Amino acid sequence: MSVPATLRENVVLPAVQERPILVALAGQPNVGKSTLFNLLTGLHQHVGNWPGKTVERKEGYFTFNGASYRLVDLPGTYSLTANSPEELIAREFILRERPDVVVAVVDAATLERSLYLVAELLSLPAPVVVALNMMDVARQEGIQVEPEVLQAALGVPVVPMSATRGVGVQELLETVERMARADLPYAPRLPQIRPDHQEVLEVIGEQIAGYVPEPYPRDWVALKLLEGDPEITRMMRGALPPERWEEVHAVLRAHDDAQVAVASGRYEWIGRMVRAAVTRPRIGQIGLTERLDRWATHPFWGLVILAGILGVVFWLTYTMGAPLQGLLETYLVGTLADGVRGLLSGAPTWFSGILADGIIGGAGAVLTFLPILVIFFAAMAFLEDVGYMARAAYVMDGFMHLIGLHGKSFLPLFLGFGCNVPAILGTRVIESRRARLLTILLAPMVPCTARMAVIVFLAPAFFGPAAPLVAWGLVLLSLGTLALAGMALNRTLFQGRRSAFIMELPLYHLPNGRTIGLSVWQRSWAFVRKAGTVILIVSIVIWALSYLPGGDTESSYLAQLGKLLEPVGRLMGLDWRLTVALLSSFIAKENSIATLGVLFHASEEGLANLLAATYPLATALAFLVVQVLFIPCVATVAAIRQETGSWRWTVFSIGLSLLISLLAGMVTFQIAARV
Amino acid sequence: MTGEPDPRPLNSAVPLNTLRAGESGTIAEIYGGHHLRSRMLTLGLTPGAGVTVLQNYGHGPLIVRVRDTRVALGRGEAEKVFVRREA
Numbered sequence: 001m002s003v004p005a006t007l008r009e010n011v012v013l014p015a016v017q018e019r020p021i022l023v024a025l026a027g028q029p030n031v032g033k034s035t036l037f038n039l040l041t042g043l044h045q046h047v048g049n050w051p052g053k054t055v056e057r058k059e060g061y062f063t064f065n066g067a068s069y070r071l072v073d074l075p076g077t078y079s080l081t082a083n084s085p086e087e088l089i090a091r092e093f094i095l096r097e098r099p100d101v102v103v104a105v106v107d108a109a110t111l112e113r114s115l116y117l118v119a120e121l122l123s124l125p126a127p128v129v130v131a132l133n134m135m136d137v138a139r140q141e142g143i144q145v146e147p148e149v150l151q152a153a154l155g156v157p158v159v160p161m162s163a164t165r166g167v168g169v170q171e172l173l174e175t176v177e178r179m180a181r182a183d184l185p186y187a188p189r190l191p192q193i194r195p196d197h198q199e200v201l202e203v204i205g206e207q208i209a210g211y212v213p214e215p216y217p218r219d220w221v222a223l224k225l226l227e228g229d230p231e232i233t234r235m236m237r238g239a240l241p242p243e244r245w246e247e248v249h250a251v252l253r254a255h256d257d258a259q260v261a262v263a264s265g266r267y268e269w270i271g272r273m274v275r276a277a278v279t280r281p282r283i284g285q286i287g288l289t290e291r292l293d294r295w296a297t298h299p300f301w302g303l304v305i306l307a308g309i310l311g312v313v314f315w316l317t318y319t320m321g322a323p324l325q326g327l328l329e330t331y332l333v334g335t336l337a338d339g340v341r342g343l344l345s346g347a348p349t350w351f352s353g354i355l356a357d358g359i360i361g362g363a364g365a366v367l368t369f370l371p372i373l374v375i376f377f378a379a380m381a382f383l384e385d386v387g388y389m390a391r392a393a394y395v396m397d398g399f400m401h402l403i404g405l406h407g408k409s410f411l412p413l414f415l416g417f418g419c420n421v422p423a424i425l426g427t428r429v430i431e432s433r434r435a436r437l438l439t440i441l442l443a444p445m446v447p448c449t450a451r452m453a454v455i456v457f458l459a460p461a462f463f464g465p466a467a468p469l470v471a472w473g474l475v476l477l478s479l480g481t482l483a484l485a486g487m488a489l490n491r492t493l494f495q496g497r498r499s500a501f502i503m504e505l506p507l508y509h510l511p512n513g514r515t516i517g518l519s520v521w522q523r524s525w526a527f528v529r530k531a532g533t534v535i536l537i538v539s540i541v542i543w544a545l546s547y548l549p550g551g552d553t554e555s556s557y558l559a560q561l562g563k564l565l566e567p568v569g570r571l572m573g574l575d576w577r578l579t580v581a582l583l584s585s586f587i588a589k590e591n592s593i594a595t596l597g598v599l600f601h602a603s604e605e606g607l608a609n610l611l612a613a614t615y616p617l618a619t620a621l622a623f624l625v626v627q628v629l630f631i632p633c634v635a636t637v638a639a640i641r642q643e644t645g646s647w648r649w650t651v652f653s654i655g656l657s658l659l660i661s662l663l664a665g666m667v668t669f670q671i672a673a674r675v
Numbered sequence: 676m677t678g679e680p681d682p683r684p685l686n687s688a689v690p691l692n693t694l695r696a697g698e699s700g701t702i703a704e705i706y707g708g709h710h711l712r713s714r715m716l717t718l719g720l721t722p723g724a725g726v727t728v729l730q731n732y733g734h735g736p737l738i739v740r741v742r743d744t745r746v747a748l749g750r751g752e753a754e755k756v757f758v759r760r761e762a
Contacts, residue, residue, distance in 0.1 A: 079717040083710060112742035113719045143743070228709055259709065263716035264723065267742075289745070290729070297747075299732050394747045397736045406749060407736065431714075500711050501736060501749030502718060 020061065020068040021180045024094060026121060027105030028114050029076040030387070030506035032133045035515045036105060036163040037073045040173075047522055050075075050089050055428065064173045072099070078113075080120040081224070082231035084431065094124045095215050100180045103172070105131045108138035108145045108160070109507050112267070112274050119266040122156070122188045123220050129175050130158045136165060137509050141287040143278060150277035155187040164512040191269030193223070194261040200251060201226060207248050211239050226258040289507045293391070297505070302395035309388070310414075313379040317449075321372035322456060328371065336360050350547060358543030358598070359536065367528070373449050374524050376418045381519040387506040397501060403486025404494055406501040409439040413482075416446030420632055422523065424639040431500070438486065438494050440643055441653050444632035445482040447475055450589035451628050457593055461608035462620040470621070474628050481629060481660060542584055542591070546598050558599075572626055572665035573619035573673065582626060588633050618672035626665035631657040689760060691726065692737060692753035699727040700758030707755040718746055720756060 027033035037045070041060025050057045058073040074093060075086035082088045094102060104121050106114040121128050132147055151158035157175045161168025178184045193201050205222040212218045213235065224232040225248065237245050252258075295301050337356040344352035383389055389411055397407030408430050416423030423443040430436040447455075455474055459467035545558040561583070562569075562576030569579035577599045581592040597607050600614075612620075631654050632640070641650045688703040702724050705712050719742035720726070729745065730738040737748050748756075 079713075081713055081717070083713055083717075110742070110744045113744040116717060116719070228713075259712060260705070260716065260722060263713075264721045267719065267721050267724065293729075293738070293745070297730060297738060299735060390747070394736060394738070397747075397749070398734075407747070431710075500707075500714065500752050501747070502711075502714055502752055503747050504718065505738060505745040505747050507745075 020070040021101070021176075022097065022099045023069055023071050023176060023180075024074055024097075024099040024102045024126070025071060025105065026074045026090060026094075026102055026117065027076060027131075028078050028107070028117050030504060031076075031105045031107040031114055032163045033073065033076055033105045035512050036103075036131065036133065036169075037071065038514050038518045039163055039166065039169060041071055043518075043521075045518075050085075055085050055089055065177060067177065069176075072097075077117065079116060080124075081227055082229050085428075088231060091120075091124065094121070094126050098215075099126050101176050102126045102128045103131050103176060104128050105133050105163075107134045107507075108132050109134050109141050109143055111138075111143075111145060111278055112270055113504075115270045115273060116266060118154075119191045119269055122190055123217075123223070125215075125217060127179050127182075127186050128156050128188065129172070129179050130154065130156060131163075131168075131172055132158050132160045133163055134507075134509070135160050135167070136162045137507055141289070141507065143280070145279075146277045150273060153189070153273045153276050155189045157184055157186075164510060189269075191266045193226070193258075193265040194268070197226065197255065197258050197261040197265075200255050200258065203251060204248060207244065207251070208236060208240065211236070211241075211244070213239055223262060225252060226255065227262045228252075228256070228259050287507070289387075289505075292508055293505070296388070296391040297394050299395070299398070302391065306392055306395055309383070309392075313376065313383075316379060317372055317375045321375045324371035325453075328367070333360060333367075353547060354540060354543055358540045370524060370528070372453060373418065374520055376449055377520045377523045378516060380415065380418060381516040382511050384519075385511045385515050387508045390503060390505045393503065394505065403438075403442070403483055404490025405435055405439060405486065408501065408503060409435060412439055413443055413446055416443045416448060417452075418449055418523075420444050420446065420448050420636040421639045424636065424643055427643065434494060437644060437649065438489060440640055441489065441649070441656070442482050442486050444636055444640075444653065444657060445478055445485060445629070447478045447628050448589065450633070453590055454585075454592055454627060455624055457608060458611065458620065458624065461612040462615075462617060470624070474624055477625065477664070478628055481664070485656070485660070542595055543598050568662070571669070572622045572662070573616070573669040574623060574626075574665075575615075575619075578615075578619070578623050582623075582630060585627060586631060586634060588635070589627075592627060616673075618669055618675075621672050622665045622669035625668045626661045629657065629661035629664055631661070687759050688757040690754045691728070691739065691748070691756040691758050692731065692750055694728045694731065694758065694760065696728050696731050699725060699761045701725055701761065702756060703759050704757045705755060706757070707752075711752065711755065715752070715756065719744060720746070725761075726756075726758060 025033060025037055037058060037060065040062050042062075044062065045058055045060035048057050048059075049055065055075055060071050060073075062069050062071065072093065074090040077084070077087045077090050080087055080091040082091075093099075102121055102124075104118045106118060118128065118130060130150075132145065132150065135145065138145055145160070147158045147160040157179065159168055159172045159175050161172055163169070175184065179186070192198065201222055204225055205219055208222060208225070209218060212221050216232075216235075221232055221236065225236060236248070240248065255261075296305055337360045340356045340360060341352055344355065383392075392414065393407035393410045395407075396410040400406050400409055409427070411429065412423045412426035414423075415426045420443055423446060424440050427436045427439045427443070430439060452471070452475075455471050459470045463470045542558065545561075546556045548557055550556070558580055559576060562580040565579050565583075566574075566576045569575065569582075574582070577596065580599065581595045584591040584595040593607070596611065600607060600610055615623075631637075637650060637654065640653050641647065644650060689700075691700070694700060702720060702722050704722060705715055705720060707715075724741055727740045728737060729740055734750070736750060737753050739746055739748060739753075
């Protein structure tokens with residue numbers, strides 16, 4: 001630091017008093033970092049994106065002993081080598097923002113592996129407090145960790161805790177407070193590179209001295225160069241004069257095994273820490289995780305269990321969600337719309353129409369999907385939190401290979417059952433660009449809750465007791481389409497090497513209600529915001545188009561557009577109203593019902609029966625088939641554009657869905673009409 | 676090992692995927708590109724580390740235990756990790 005600390009504080013004294021203490025929360029995946037973050041900040045948190053990146057950024061505030069704190073949740077990463085955007089974000093934040101304290105969350109049950117990130121954090125210029133989390137899980141697995149011994153060995157404060165049980169949080173905050181006031185001894189023992197490479201490290205350090213840009217520490221840059229870190233290598237190639245870079249590059253080339261030496265050095269350092277502080281379990285003792293995994297990761301039983309779990313998730317979603325949805329429709333939306341109509345009986349027809357049918361009918365219908373979404377999000381968050389999701393990826397690896405992907409793509413695709421947007425954002429867990437792009441193209445073929453809600457709404461009226469069978473058939477049809485499309489794309493556009501499949505299988509642990517609750521709240525709120533804006537506007541526009549120019553739906557602009565496209569619709573047995581409903585589903589899938597409601601001047605309850613009386617079964621079936629395979633909604637398209645960074649792939653994705661859905665619709669109608 | 680030619684094939688080192696469930700070994704060498712190696716090293720698969728194969732059905736991915744962590748590893752990735760079998 002170039003300015004003496006005292007001077008600096010004098011200059012900015014008023015701001016220092018105002019400014020909350022900046023704490024960064026770092027940790028590997030599956031160490032309970034989010035649980036701790038949620039515990040500390042509760043609802044005082046803001047979820048956004050890191051600037052210019054598609055990585056989620058969570059930030060929150062809390063107060064402790066009268067001081068206010070700003071807590072920034074760094075992305076969960078195994079290391080700080082620039083293998084992924086997450087790793088880059090985490091280290092750039094610490095280097096540039098210089099947090100007052102970095103809380104490094106480690107998992108007591110997998111201490112060796114989770115200390116690896118600590119080994120990297122200690123060489124950055126910010127004080128580290130180690131939160132030794134999951135003490136309860138470690139005990140359950142038969143592992144005893146002694147925090148005081150670990151603290152003495154590391155030379156930095158270590159606080160034992162269990163975030164899921166709320167144990168040790170008070171002590172952690174006290175330690176953070178004292179650390180922020182520089183009121184604690186802090187003498188970290190830094191890991192050393194393996195001795196055979198110590199000399200090379202020094203040589204490189206001297207070669208780059210004076211050329212390292214701010215705010216990077218020289219020794220750290222030298223180490224990252226030896227590790228072959230792509231970002232730092234690029235940066236130094238630009239910063240060094242060409243001759244000097246040639247010298248450095250020659251040294252690096254002569255030591256291309258240094259990557260292993262650096263990592264081994266860190267693990268040797270960890271080994272010393274752990275040997276002192278950890279008592280191993282007795283040999284032959286089998287932990288809970290191992291016992292459960294005998295079934296959950298078995299090539300046959302694992303699939304049976306996965307199928308069972310998915311079945312229960314859907315069963316819960318529809319048996320609990322559908323009645324709730326019905327209640328909301330009847331009592332909230334129906335009552336409100338009738339009330340408005342009654343109140344405005346003297347007002348012009350268009351005015352009560354736009355309020356009752358356009359706004360309340362449209363947006364209200366969307367809100368009634370909320371129970372289904374909440375239940376689905378809760379089930380997903382639960383499975384994620386207990387540690388099951390990685391097992392699902394593992395057992396699905398074989399199937400995913402058939403479509404040119406591996407197990408990791410299963411998670412985002414499965415999220416697609418909730419909503420395609422998080423599915424596409426979720427593909428960020430996939431490292432290779434090829435696998436990621438393919439997953440993004442396939443994700444919209446997973447039938448999302450909104451599409452399923454349309455099916456659940458229409459199928460009973462048309463198919464009676466066979467409705468669940470039809471719904472199940474439509475899900476299978478989508479997944480079959482996904483598999484075929486994956487195989488076809490894999491053999492044509494996406495030929496090439498498959499990316500690496502390496503992932504941690506975390507220990508199972510008890511779910512945390514708070515973590516699940518917050519996850520559900522955040523995802524549901526994001527949906528409501530969308531419903532509250534885009535869908536509301538569209539409801540009004542559709543209503544206006546169906547009312548103008550003459551106030552009569554049959555001759556409205558919307559009808560004219562539908563009639564223009566009717567020749568295409570006819571091939572699938574669809575009249576102009578169903579064609580318009582399909583078009584409006586581009587804005588949001590659930591709009592097809594809202595649109596039909598407007599076109600038929602019917603309430604939600606009456607609509608299904610009215611439709612059943614209007615259309616033959618073949619038309620209904622074809623409509624459901626097209627609607628479940630139709631082009632993704634506008635939010636999904638936006639996500640595809642954002643994540644692929646390419647309009648070409650976005651248009652390709654839309655074209656592919658359009659082609660498949662129209663073909664499938666025609667085939668369905670032509671066959672069903674003849675049966 | 677600096678300056679020596681590619682040590683493959685090591686006499687007693689075998690690819691990790693040839694170990695059966697329950698067998699253990701010590702990692703001798705990790706092959707593969709820089710990126711793949713980096714990810715394996717980070718997860719604790721470093722030369723000298725002990726690994727135990729927890730699941731290997733002869734097809735599909737493996738589960739190994741390394742440094743108290745259970746890691747799922749594709750078959751192709753496991754082929755790049757050479758281990759010396761323990762008795």
